[in-house]
Amino acid sequence: MSRATTSGQPTQANGAKSDDVARTKILLLGMRRSGKTSIQQVLFDGLSPRETLYLETTTQSTRHLFDTVIPLEIWDYPGDVTLETLDAPLAQFSTVIFVIDIQDLYQQPIQKLVDFVITAYNEHPNLNLEVFVHKADVLTDEYKIENFRHIQARVLSDLSYAGVEYETIPINFQLTSIYDHSLHDAFSRVLHKLIDSLPYLEDLLNVFCTNSQANKAFLFDISSRLYVATDASPVDPPVHNLCSDYLQTLNAFGPLYKSISASPPRVRTVPVDSSDSPLPSAPASPEPHPPPTAVSNSNSRLASPLPSPTAAPLSAHQSPQVTHQPLPSASLPRPPHVSHSTTSSAAHPSDHDAHGNGNGHAPAGGAKPLFYPCAAASLAPTAAGTGTTLTYHLITPKLALVALIPTGVFQARRGLVEYNVVFFREGVQEICEVESDARKVAA
């Protein structure tokens, strides 16, 4: 993986300042109007897909800084740029995403893509090459697949025609659209190749799933809704879409809940726990009991004894002793201070930081603060304890664990699930700290 510092002279779309971390760079290339800026803005600036209709043509290169498990720098170039006219060395990028409109079956866009792949391969053979066959929503399913295969086959045959050495270049083609979940899924897969610590995050998720009897678990970046890791079981698109929608609902409702207490982490709010409510009304329905203190609400369900780094998470077959003890606040990510007052937000720069805006740029989702420490929603009637429960736990200020747990298990062993979340959280926090230390650039 190549790590790149913020060099070059592009405009910063989000007004972010250069910082002192080595960022992983991703380059977006493609024809004019293929959708490059839309992709970047929908994922990282919280722009709604419909608003992309009013985006102006990109006239100069822009870069966008985004912090998740790893710090990213996404470069967006005008459509007429080629690798020869690029004002930055290709070697500094880890990944290039070439965006092609799914209806561009003509010679010119495909030839441009093939030329780009050949030049990029000659210059930087280890570059991750990704092709987003974009705007898939404009076609019916049948034509969508046909055009996707056509573009893929044309590119591969042109490459083999150009030389036998180009036949085996690894290029990853994905169908994408800003109007559905395909873009988030595709970009998540791109991200996975760039995270050195991915195997450790996956291990933590596997252990969590085994010990909590979860069917599936995702570690999501909260604001972009990219999943930075998932457990070993295959990703079923409807399950991914459901988890992503749940996160979106919580993100949308977060600003409605106002902090009454001024001293986090014990922020008083209406807890989101509507086990009997179907989605999407889940976040609006307050849990009848216990008391409405979000963090302590989470803590009070922790099975005791409190985990120490040397203790092991419990499996769902073991019975934890339940003696309710509060969790040391240091173990929990500090919940963002939520207030509708802009003065109050501005008065807490560290809270601003907690939303993943350490670089001073606006958070995705239109600068809405994110709030929930934990939440759960049942996906089916729970009369007989059947069905599945969707759970959400804030892991770090930028990351959340979203898991699917059988309702029977969640109802009977909720303390155990919470207990295992604590271990998961500690592991992820350690990994994030190591990543962050490794990327510090000496001033």
Ligand SMILES: Nc1nc2c(ncn2[C@@H]2O[C@H](COP(=O)(O)OP(=O)(O)OP(=O)(O)O)[C@@H](O)[C@H]2O)c(=O)[nH]1
């Ligand atoms: N239907 C559909 N339209 C899209 C999608 N993504 C982008 N668009 C539209 O495509 C148009 C061009 O999008 P941009 O993001 O400006 O394209 P660009 O590649 O940055 O264009 P340049 O700045 O000229 O290089 C806009 O009207 C978007 O609304 C998509 O997934 N589906």
